[in-house]
Amino acid sequence: MSDQKPARANEAVVDLRPATDAQLRFIGVIRTPWVTRDLCPRQGAEDGPECRLVLDPVWQPALAGLEDYERIEVLYWLDRSRRDLVTQSPKGDGKTLGTFALRSPVRPNPIGTSVVRLVGIEGAEVIVRGLDCLDGTPLLDIKPERGSFTPKAPPKPGVA
Amino acid sequence: MSDQKPARANEAVVDLRPATDAQLRFIGVIRTPWVTRDLCPRQGAEDGPECRLVLDPVWQPALAGLEDYERIEVLYWLDRSRRDLVTQSPKGDGKTLGTFALRSPVRPNPIGTSVVRLVGIEGAEVIVRGLDCLDGTPLLDIKPERGSFTPKAPPKPGVA
Numbered sequence: 001m002s003d004q005k006p007a008r009a010n011e012a013v014v015d016l017r018p019a020t021d022a023q024l025r026f027i028g029v030i031r032t033p034w035v036t037r038d039l040c041p042r043q044g045a046e047d048g049p050e051c052r053l054v055l056d057p058v059w060q061p062a063l064a065g066l067e068d069y070e071r072i073e074v075l076y077w078l079d080r081s082r083r084d085l086v087t088q089s090p091k092g093d094g095k096t097l098g099t100f101a102l103r104s105p106v107r108p109n110p111i112g113t114s115v116v117r118l119v120g121i122e123g124a125e126v127i128v129r130g131l132d133c134l135d136g137t138p139l140l141d142i143k144p145e146r147g148s149f150t151p152k153a154p155p156k157p158g159v160a
Numbered sequence: 161m162s163d164q165k166p167a168r169a170n171e172a173v174v175d176l177r178p179a180t181d182a183q184l185r186f187i188g189v190i191r192t193p194w195v196t197r198d199l200c201p202r203q204g205a206e207d208g209p210e211c212r213l214v215l216d217p218v219w220q221p222a223l224a225g226l227e228d229y230e231r232i233e234v235l236y237w238l239d240r241s242r243r244d245l246v247t248q249s250p251k252g253d254g255k256t257l258g259t260f261a262l263r264s265p266v267r268p269n270p271i272g273t274s275v276v277r278l279v280g281i282e283g284a285e286v287i288v289r290g291l292d293c294l295d296g297t298p299l300l301d302i303k304p305e306r307g308s309f310t311p312k313a314p315p316k317p318g319v320a
Contacts, residue, residue, distance in 0.1 A: 012221055014218045014219070015218075022183070022184040022186070022237050022239070022298070023182070023183065023184075024182040024183075024184065024269050025243070025268050025269060026182070027268050027269070038316060039316075040316075041316075042311040042313065042315070042316065043311055058174045058175075058246070059174070059246060059259075059260075059268070061172055061246045061247055061258060062246045062247065062258040062259040062260045062261075063258050063260050063261070064247060064256070064257060064258035064261060065257040065258050065261030065262075066258060066260050066261040068261070069261070073273065075269070075271060075273070077182050079182070083185070086218070086219060086221045086222045087221055087222065087224060090311075090312040090313040091312060091313055091314060096224070097224060097225040097312065098221060098222040098223050098224035098225050098226060099219075099222040100219075100222045100223050100226050100301075100302040100303060101222075101223070101224060101225030101226040101228070101229070101304060102225075102303070102304070102309075102312060103303050103304060103306070103309050103311070104313075107301055107303075108185055108187050108219070108300075108301065109184050109185060109187070109235070109300045109301050111235055111271065111300065111301060113233065113235070113273055113303075113306075114306075115306065138182070140268075140269045140271065141260070141267060141268065141269050141271060142260040143260060143262070143263050143267075143273075144261060144262070144263060146263070146273075146274075146275065149262075149263050151202040151203055151250075151263070152250040152251060152257065152262060153202065153250040153251055153252075153264075154251060155202070156198060156199075156200075156201075156202065
């Protein structure tokens, strides 16, 4: 579903090339307290309300070991965002910035990435604090936070 | 393209549901020194070699303002990865972990996220240090690093 808001006069739009064949598969849905976009905070806070990552049950075994991490990275699909803005005017004041200089949800591939605090795991549901997305946002991935993760596979020959 | 490596006996596989209609659009390609997967480091280092994010020229204006950031987040598509492992045995030692407790490229949506150091911008090419992906990896997105970015839009009514 595309955002209905038209581009501002000082924003630039690109003709999107056809989509490639890289297909995402939604692995679940995110439950948050925010049911309209106007109610979503601009940035999540670790003392914000609890949110739930509700996995499709086939993925429940993929959570094994996640409980060892205090902070996790969550990827999700911002399915209401338009995707064709090259420049944007976030303040609406006539000043524009490039899309890649912003963390706006409006981007060619509207993938949200957040680092959140892991509160607990209940079956196929992961409880976290620190998200800022709409209730019902499709879930793409969960990983340990970069900074607290150490590769588990042995080092490779020839690589420092 | 799917990874040809078969699952190990102690790894679990899921029957993937059909892909949804969330389509990614590749916005460019990443040039790195690593031409086979065996040569890629397990984790990028900020003193590692320079790599180039080569954008499709239509996206060049979207870089405006990115030069203000020392560290940027890069998203890319790990197009060689199989996507159906629910648990994995990264060390090959019989011990398994859930896919979501690992940062392995093998995951339902193989999106790589890295925080890298911005070295410079030349036209539609962004030079960075800190990546660990294969040469030719499709590029999905570039954003300012979470920690150094402040929302540019005005605060919303009713949101702290």
